[in-house]
Every structure is written in C-alpha cells, then in structure tokens.
Amino acid sequence: MTTTINYAGHDVPVLGSYDVAIVGGGSSGAACAIRCAQLGLSVIIIDRFTMLGGTATNATVCPMMPTYVAHRQVFAQVEEGLKASGEVTRDGTTTMVWFAPERLGRVYEDLVTCSGGTILYDATLVDVLDDRAQDGPRTLQSLIVMTAQGLVAIDAQTMVDASGDAVLARAAGVSTESGDETGANQVCSLRFIMGGIDVDAYRDYCLSLGDDFSPLKTGYFWESAMVAGRDFVLESIFREGVADGLLEEGDLRYYQTFSVPGKPGALAFNCPHIPSLVTNTSAMGRSEAIIEAHATIDRLTRFLQTKMPGFEHSYLIGIAPMLGVRESWRINGVYRLTEEDYVNQARFEDGLVRGDWFIDVHSQSKGLFHKKGYQHGDYYEIPYRSLINPQVSNLLTVGRCISTTFLMQASVRITPTVIDMGDAAGCACALSKSEHIPVLELSGAKVRSYADEVSPLS
Incomplete structure (x- = not known):
C-alpha cells in the first residue's frame, strides 16, 4: 500500500486500504459494515458524527416504525443488543421497536467493532478519486476525507454510499434527482x-x-x-x-x-x-x-x-444535533422502484429486501399524504438493481437515497427496511470479493441467493 497520494497538489497520507469503505454510519451503513465484518471483509465506516445510527440516533428518530415482514439477521442482532441492556423493546401491542438513541448507537458500534470492523468518527467526505476511465463505468479508488489531523485518503475495492444525501454517489458523478415533480422535498x-x-x-x-x-x-x-x-x-x-x-x-x-x-x-x-x-x-x-x-x-x-x-x-x-431529513437526493440506478411496484406488491428475481410501510409523504403543499392498503403479510421487494448505478462499477448505495420515485421513497425510508438493505449490500460486497467481480456486474439473482444463505429472512 502506498503511504501518500497526491491530491490537489498536496501529499495526503493514506489512512488504510480496505475491502469495503462505507460513507455514512446510519442504520443502513452500520448494518452493511456489520455484515461485511462478519463475513470476514476488512471494512471501515466514515461518519461525520460521534455515534453510529444516523437519523435514528443523531436526529432522535425513535422508535422504529411498525413492520410485519421477515427481516435479515442483522435486524435481529440489533434488537438483541438493545435487549441486552435490560431495556424493553416491544410494547406488547404494536410492532414498533422502541429504543433510546444513545443505546442504539452503542449497539451498532459494538456489533461493528466486535466483528472486526473499523469506524472513523468525526470525519467528512471531501472527494473521491477514480481510475479516470474514458469509456464505460468508472472504478472508484480512494476517498479523500477531512479529519482532525487534516486530509487523509482511504482506499477500498468496493465503496458504499450510506450517507442519506447520496454524497458519495454525487461526488462520483452518479446521476441523481431530488424532490417531487416541482422539486420540493418532503418536510x-x-x-x-x-x-x-x-x-x-x-x-x-x-x-x-x-x-x-x-x-x-x-x-x-x-x-x-x-x-x-x-x-x-x-x-x-x-x-x-x-x-x-x-x-x-x-x-x-x-x-x-x-x-x-x-x-x-x-x-x-x-x-x-x-x-x-x-x-x-x-x-x-x-x-x-x-x-x-x-x-x-x-x-x-x-x-x-x-x-x-x-x-x-x-x-x-x-x-437533536442532526436535522431530520426524510428525503433529499436519490440516485438514478439500474432500476427505479415506483409506487406502481408498491401497489402491485412487486416481486423481483433480484429482490433483496421486503418492505411494507405505507407511502408516508410529509408533503410541502399537501400536508400528510398516506397511501395505505397493505394487510399484514403483504409486501413488495426492493431489487438489487436499485442499489447499483450504471456510471460506477464498484459503488453500492443503501438507505433512503436508493433508486426510487419520490412517492416510493416515502415507503422504503424506515429504519427496519434500511437495516435490511445494508445487510444485503454487505452480502453483495462479500460476493464481489470472492468472485473478483465488481458489484455492478454481479448477478442480482445470485446476490439474492447468497444473501438468503448467509443472512436468511426470518
């Protein structure tokens, strides 16, 4: 590994080289890191706060909203970690998972670090360097990050944008959109x-x-x-x-x-x-x-x-030290999940995550807009193709900024769903390494099969 790289005319120290680097330590980013580390990958989370959990912890977005679908295994590990503190997570009536924000942050931190993952707190993404390919998808190579010691570089084979605002994706040149048909975001x-x-x-x-x-x-x-x-x-x-x-x-x-x-x-x-x-x-x-x-x-x-x-x-x-942002940028991925997929309870060959939260829009112009209709046990699937984009070969996106329409994003954004996204993305990272294939080129069906094997829905 090189010890420095040149960035904007400066020699920037390389902090480390990893199998996976994740920008954003929210629920999806933390879950991805947990799964990566548990599958033996070297992984680092870069987060601008001092506690993992993103909006759930730093914006005090608690409790987790009700859900009735099967979840992947990290979700159960998180709830078990909460229970280990002696605090009650279920009320006996609803299916919400209750938590104290700082306790959830500690659970994420323990699961990441005890599994062998690395966390870089108090650090903000500045830029990303790629292979400067002229034709075809680019390959990201190094993240440039501002820390207390100044600019540092982090190299990784696969990178994950879990920033919520698609910060890494936008820096990498991925096409994005924001807001509704007028450009207005959720409140x-x-x-x-x-x-x-x-x-x-x-x-x-x-x-x-x-x-x-x-x-x-x-x-x-x-x-x-x-x-x-x-x-x-x-x-x-x-x-x-x-x-x-x-x-x-x-x-x-x-x-x-x-x-x-x-x-x-x-x-x-x-x-x-x-x-x-x-x-x-x-x-x-x-x-x-x-x-x-x-x-x-x-x-x-x-x-x-x-x-x-x-x-x-x-x-x-x-x-809360963090603004509660429900929706901002969304990537334009290989597949855009739509409200029609919600209505049709869509199933996909590469479906990785089950969602059942209603379309819950806090609209600027219309107030609350709720599209309900699911019975317990109904769900749609989020496909692997909504986590990848055609511009960058080694980038996954998880959390509320995956590829969806404005309305559909209002369903996929809840904490249990994004935990499952991160878990499944971690499986994709492991499969990418073992098969020496960038995440963009992986078979989504094969990712699903592998995720079902190592982190089965239950």
Whole structure:
C-alpha cells in the first residue's frame, strides 16, 4: 500500500486500504459494515458524527416504525443488543421497536467493532478519486476525507454510499434527482427530548378527551399526536396556545411524541416540521431552517409546560444535533422502484429486501399524504438493481437515497427496511470479493441467493 497520494497538489497520507469503505454510519451503513465484518471483509465506516445510527440516533428518530415482514439477521442482532441492556423493546401491542438513541448507537458500534470492523468518527467526505476511465463505468479508488489531523485518503475495492444525501454517489458523478415533480422535498423536522413529564397524567388527560390516536392505553409506552385540520382531539388545546400567544399558527402543522426506553418521564418529539425549507438541497437553507426550528422548540416547550397536564414540571433535555431529513437526493440506478411496484406488491428475481410501510409523504403543499392498503403479510421487494448505478462499477448505495420515485421513497425510508438493505449490500460486497467481480456486474439473482444463505429472512 502506498503511504501518500497526491491530491490537489498536496501529499495526503493514506489512512488504510480496505475491502469495503462505507460513507455514512446510519442504520443502513452500520448494518452493511456489520455484515461485511462478519463475513470476514476488512471494512471501515466514515461518519461525520460521534455515534453510529444516523437519523435514528443523531436526529432522535425513535422508535422504529411498525413492520410485519421477515427481516435479515442483522435486524435481529440489533434488537438483541438493545435487549441486552435490560431495556424493553416491544410494547406488547404494536410492532414498533422502541429504543433510546444513545443505546442504539452503542449497539451498532459494538456489533461493528466486535466483528472486526473499523469506524472513523468525526470525519467528512471531501472527494473521491477514480481510475479516470474514458469509456464505460468508472472504478472508484480512494476517498479523500477531512479529519482532525487534516486530509487523509482511504482506499477500498468496493465503496458504499450510506450517507442519506447520496454524497458519495454525487461526488462520483452518479446521476441523481431530488424532490417531487416541482422539486420540493418532503418536510424536514428537528426533534427534541423533554424530561420531568408525568406521562401517566398526560396519557390520562388525552384519554379523558376521547383521544384514541394511540392504542397504548396502559403501561410504560405512550405516543400522542396532533395535526392541525385533521380532527385530532388535542387541536383545541393547541388553539388555546395560539390564542394565548404561546404558539404561532405554523407550530400546529405537526406534533407527535413517543416514550423512550430507560428514561421514565421523558418523551421524544417528532417535531417541529419546518415547511419553510422547501428545497433541502441548499446548504444555507438547511442552516436557516435549523435556526427557525430552535425558536419553534422554545415555543413548544413553553406551551407544554404552561397548558398541557403532566408537563407542569417538565424541562428540555436536548435538541437533536442532526436535522431530520426524510428525503433529499436519490440516485438514478439500474432500476427505479415506483409506487406502481408498491401497489402491485412487486416481486423481483433480484429482490433483496421486503418492505411494507405505507407511502408516508410529509408533503410541502399537501400536508400528510398516506397511501395505505397493505394487510399484514403483504409486501413488495426492493431489487438489487436499485442499489447499483450504471456510471460506477464498484459503488453500492443503501438507505433512503436508493433508486426510487419520490412517492416510493416515502415507503422504503424506515429504519427496519434500511437495516435490511445494508445487510444485503454487505452480502453483495462479500460476493464481489470472492468472485473478483465488481458489484455492478454481479448477478442480482445470485446476490439474492447468497444473501438468503448467509443472512436468511426470518
């Protein structure tokens, strides 16, 4: 291995050479690394935060949404890791997997490192170098990464974009698209956690109003929600907050909260929505949206403390350090998964992952848009071809930025589904190495057969 490479006129140290390099340590990237390491590959995750898990941990997107399909084995390993802490992951009524964000991050970290994988935290992708091929797909060779010690290079045979924003794919010249037919993205949120809440008193109050949003009528876990204009029972008290000057009209757009395992008296809030951020592919737009959300969180906490039973002695624990982005860039892969595939419960020869979450669009112009219709046991498949692209021979994409339409992306983006994507992609990386074939040229049917062998659905 060379010790330095020349980049932009500078000698950049090569930090290491790996079978697989993954950009992004979210649920899909972590699952991919776990599977790669467990199959004996040398693998490194490059992540800009200090905890694996992406939006699930750094944006406090908890719990995992309900799913009724069979999953690959990393999913079960993750839940077993959560249970090992003594925290309860199931509520006995829904099929959500509940977790505390920092606990999930530690589970991912332990599974990666104890399997032999490497993590590079506090590191940001700057560029990617390829073979400069003039004809045909390019082959990526080195990642250029900014770290505390400065620029470093990382070499890898196969690279995986698990960044959520298709950062690596775009740097490599892969064709992408973003947003709906007008270019508008799904609404972003900035989540927060409050403590000191009498959750039972809050639940009793909601139930006394006839609020039947949540099926969780007793026990530790509780969830509640309010969307203005959608006949939610809690809207009247939020309207009082507006009348009293505690809230602004826009603050009523979306409100949702969930219990957090191991944190009695704490609730995680899936809000506020930030509708002013119409196109979240703007760097300054995202920054301005975060500032706006901070002010909204201040109003929401004061309102809850003042007006909502159970919140009299509550306090703000923390605001997520990561914006909750539901959708941004999506690659144009070999196959684009569509809403027709959802309707038809599509099956593919190279189908790797089963999805059953509804088309759940937080639309800029139409508010919430839900396309339901699945019964328990129904599912569509995500094909291997949606993870590869025709421009780069040795690049896989996993997570919410795979090749889909805008509407279909709203179904594939939930945590259990992207964990399975990462697991299956790790299998593809191992098959690529053993057969000395780049991932673009692998038979998708063979990838499926291999994944079913080493990480069977159950």
